[in-house]
Amino acid sequence: DTGVSQNPRHKITKRGQNVTFRCDPISEHNRLYWYRQTLGQGPEFLTYFQNEAQLEKSRLLSDRFSAERPKGSFSTLEIQRTEQGDSAMYLCASSRVDGGAETQYFGPGTRLLVL
Amino acid sequence: AQSVTQLDSQVPVFEEAPVELRCNYSSSVSVYLFWYVQYPNQGLQLLLKYLSGSTLVESINGFEAEFNKSQTSFHLRKPSVHISDTAEYFCAVSESGSGGSNYKLTFGKGTLLTVNP
Numbered sequence: 001d002t003g004v005s006q007n008p009r010h011k012i013t014k015r016g017q018n019v020t021f022r023c024d025p026i027s028e029h030n031r032l033y034w035y036r037q038t039l040g041q042g043p044e045f046l047t048y049f050q051n052e053a054q055l056e057k058s059r060l061l062s063d064r065f066s067a068e069r070p071k072g073s074f075s076t077l078e079i080q081r082t083e084q085g086d087s088a089m090y091l092c093a094s095s096r097v098d099g100g101a102e103t104q105y106f107g108p109g110t111r112l113l114v115l
Numbered sequence: 116a117q118s119v120t121q122l123d124s125q126v127p128v129f130e131e132a133p134v135e136l137r138c139n140y141s142s143s144v145s146v147y148l149f150w151y152v153q154y155p156n157q158g159l160q161l162l163l164k165y166l167s168g169s170t171l172v173e174s175i176n177g178f179e180a181e182f183n184k185s186q187t188s189f190h191l192r193k194p195s196v197h198i199s200d201t202a203e204y205f206c207a208v209s210e211s212g213s214g215g216s217n218y219k220l221t222f223g224k225g226t227l228l229t230v231n232p
Contacts, residue, residue, distance in 0.1 A: 004158075006158075031218075033220075035220075041225075042119075042222030042224050042225050043205070044222070045221070048219060056219070091158055101147060101211070101218075102218050103149075103164060104220060106151070106159040106161075107158050108157055108158040111156075
């Protein structure tokens, strides 16, 4: 069990550019979540996958955001035409539902700065 | 919809003193409760959780939290803190239920615990 990994750890980009983040969950975890954390706030839910299916998206996830989880393994989060307001820490978590309950395990996050 | 309130944004304490970080939640359904800890520039680490059973839950590093349904609280306590406990602590809730539920977490804004020598 190597834990949840995220790449890159840091990303600096110019406004208007596209960025893509990757999350590798704990193996055999069938659920994968994306959260966004801005300075001084707790993480906020963006979207989640059960296996390869994206089952819910938050209103925070504008049409510039897209997430995928091909084959139910790793996931990518893409932001198109980045804006300064997209600057935040993007956190990925994975979990396995066990007996009607689950615990989410978080990766180290990707910190995005949009100039 | 659920919400979490962490009443203190910052809690400074001296080493070896006791500490309590307060968490209250609001939900129309049954919930699971969690405390996560975040060290600078790192992701969140699970500290402890309440899913069911005993309302008092403990972590391996001396923290404990008690689920109080009537007061809708899940306060975190430690009888004697160390400098290494300095970090931000987040309380979170998710909806409990069947395996088909979305267990997305709703977080509070966090409490920065600073332990001074």
